[in-house]
Amino acid sequence: MKKILLGGLAAAALCVGSPAPASAQFSDGVIKIGVLNDQSGTYADLSGQGSVWAARKAIEDFCKAQKCFEKIEVVFGDHQNKADIGAGVARRWYDVEQVDVIVDTPTSSVALAVSQITREKNKVFLNSGAGASELTGTACSPNFIHWTYDTWALANGTGSAIVKTGGKTWYFLTADYAFGHALERDTAAVVEKMGGKVLGKVRHPFPAQDFSSFLLQAQASKAQVIGLANAGADTINSIKQASEFGIVQGGQRLAGLLVFINDIHAIGLKTAQGLTFIEAWYWDTSDDNRAFAKEFAAANKGNRPSMVQAGVYSAITHYLKAVHALGSDADGVKVVEKMKETPTDDKLFGKGTIRADGRKIHDLMLVEVKKPEESKGPWDYHKIIATIPAAEAFRPLADGGCPLVK
Amino acid sequence: MTNRSILAASGRTSSGRTASGRPASGRNVELIVFAVLVAGLTVAPLMVYPILLMKVLCFALFACAFNLLIGYGGLLSFGHAMFFGFAAYVSGYTIKAWGFPTELGILAGAAVAAVLGLVAGSIAIRRQGIYFAMVTLALAQMVFFFCLQAPFTGGEDGIQAIPRRPIFGVIDISRDIVLFYVVLAIFAAGFLIIWRTIHSPFGQVLKAIRENEARAISLGYAVDRFKLMAFVLSATLSGLAGATKAVVFQLASLTDVTWQMSGEVVLMTLVGGMGTVFGPIVGAAVIVVMQNTFTGFGEWVLVAQGCIFVLTVLLFRRGIVGEIVALAQRRRGEEDAAPPPVAEPADKQPPSDRGGVRASAAAGPSEASAPVSS
């Protein structure tokens, strides 16, 4: 009790001149945001410190525009892509360190675990980095919002766009674990629905170093499109080796089902050119985005932000709006309800909505990697070849099997 | 004093005098220390975050079980994660999918680990030293593959949201603090089983085998049976630890079956002191707390762990507890004016014959204490 009062005083002291609502009640006088992601592993570049920066930036921008009447803190942690470590950090944050909201969290297994803990503790979990579409399906939660993308959206977007442009026959290179299987299953369903045909698939161990054997099998299938249902280093190595074996020159097309701009940066345009995949956000599409990317690059070793990091910015902006409107961050379910009621609007993702199952809805882009001669320099990588309108981009509400949807 | 004789002394501390030389007093001291430890732990949740304490306890039990094998049986298993991790899956699955009560789920995990230990053990104990380590590693990799593939484990998502059902239908463990005392009880029970084993005639034979296998055979002991029993016991208790961890974190995942986890338990035991009763507990606490403090700096955890490994191997091979015990003994030794044991000149250069491998197959920090005892 005392703590709350003191916190309140501290908060009041912070916001000289801004009229604090009398009802303002923050769990401990502070809104504490925990960025939980991969700080050192495969996903460190697409989330990592960049996401922490994006979170801080979101707060800075928000407070400039709105005059914050409370203290907002950011902490971060490394889940090393391991569910037990992620769950451990999340629990400690909620139990001991009074964290109110966790953001980012790539790696589906960790996201599933954190979502469950968040629900148990009635806090808020805004996921930008993970793909699993169960998060808003069978495993959905009233304390959870899935911000940037999900496997269904990637599979559906890539699959339908490529079949439309003539890629009728498919062969899958699938990482042999649940995530890879889900990507393959969802994409195959779309391909077949659109009138395409799946000629076969090969499941490679996870993680793998050498893909030549699997690529050769894919080549022998004579399929027009080779779908890469894997992620991270596996995708990078498959693309690299596909180029080595002349797969693309041989007339086959590669479709990455989960590719980030950082992967393209690691592969290099020469090798990655022509690859098609889905992005939810790309830095070079508007002045606001470019300005954000420039500032981001200055603070992050010259890298440009990934869609995941941009998603963190957007999610926190909306969260702060909802908390301000409510005047409280104490009840996780209420905050998420408020977030769902309010349409989203920020400088990076523009206008959007959040559905009852926790799915944030916005347009997606189908991009193709530029040829080296088309690129003006580092990070100028994407050609936007189609926009998938928000209404079609994500899994229909009724199909997910989320118990929150009545 | 050469390193060799330090090592010899360490062997003596860990196994020789305290346990067999002065059995009664040594055992009493250990029991008193343990009682103080448990008493301290009962009030610890007031100050320390209970989940962290439970994690430490689970790993402490795991490391103690591992220590039974390396510290007292001289067998370095590089695949102990298979028992720890697989038992976690079994308990998670039986509790979540079959609706087992928590206590039965944990026991099921330990039981399956025992069976797995019996199978793996009967294969592995036929080899020694590095080859033993390699066989256990190979078997653990196969178990890992099985866990990755089998549908019931949920692949890399693991088994999530394992419910915490009341123990015996009455003790509500949904509150962390209550669960902590349950975990403490499990840990204490596991520890006492190991402690009792070490000091039983069975444990003495085990030590004899470690010190000099040929001699134990010539004395008429069915060496393989003793080793197998030790292996199964170690596997069972590792399984108990893993199953408990699954209940605490409500999660069973692939992390616990990877070979890196097998490496981690070696580190814990090494840091705390192989072949000491309390070493693994201290080692587990040090490593878990360190990992906890460094979250957010993944790569530095790796570097720090590596440094601990290197420093321990180079500077204090007896581990934290081993060094403390040795210090205490040196003081006492000065009183007794007992000369330090002189180790036999050992293979200065890498031994070229497989006999060398065999002799050292008796592994552990106390390999050199063989000459002392003979």
Next chain:
Amino acid sequence: MFELLGVPPQALMGQLLLGLINGAFYALLSLGLAVIFGLMNVINFTHGAQYMMGAFVAWMLLQYAGIPYWGALVLAPIIVGATGIVIERLLISRLYHLDHLYGLLLTFGLALIIEGLFRQQYGSSGLPYTNPIPGGQNLGFMFLPWYRGWVVAFSLAVCLVTWFTIERTKLGAYLRAATERPELVQAFGVNVPRMITLTYGVGVGLAALAGVLAAPIYTVNPTMGSNLIIVVFAVVVIGGMGSIAGSIVTGFGLGVVEGLTKVFWPEASATVIFVIMAIVLMVRPQGLFGTPR
């Protein structure tokens, strides 16, 4: 058309060739391990990290000094080998009088440190390295990239030279003698500790060489070694620890076996080597080419 278990023979040929190429990496890496184990009795867990360092040094040479692949092929093994010599002198040499399990634990710790530092510095999504010999030749049954052909030919040559040096030259004879009877060889005026140090340097250099060869094929990544080291251990154990010829033959052989598994049961291709290792250890514990001693 005649098919074997549903796989056309031409495709099978292709897979066999690919297996051989992967085997080249196994052979080079396990050769380094076998040299170190055979002559020093140290199980070098750092080997994977040193392989990774080889790839990274090649990348750095290109990035910071503009030295192309062919220069790196010579320089990187020397540089990494030199760091190996420092490690041997400062750390490993203190453990020779102890059980070799300590050597294993020490090098395991070193591997963690090296990997951690590289992750800290370079992240882990990997860095690109351009293929020095792009293009390839269509062999009819498969497309063989020139670079892969080069890898297999070059590593075979390196393996043979190493084997010849150790088994058939005077220097090799000294080395083997120093392993068997160090005091005696020392008494003849040979500086045994220095020889051991150089041996470690050479073994590490071989790992780095494999790393340079791998850089254009795989991404240069701090974790590239830790995933491989366990498999290479298995290769060495299957071949017979310390057997030079054994490690070469098994390296190539297991590459082929793994390649075939990738066709018939791809999911199991990561585990097949461990299954073979367990069987071999049961039936012939000294390994396929080791001599029971």
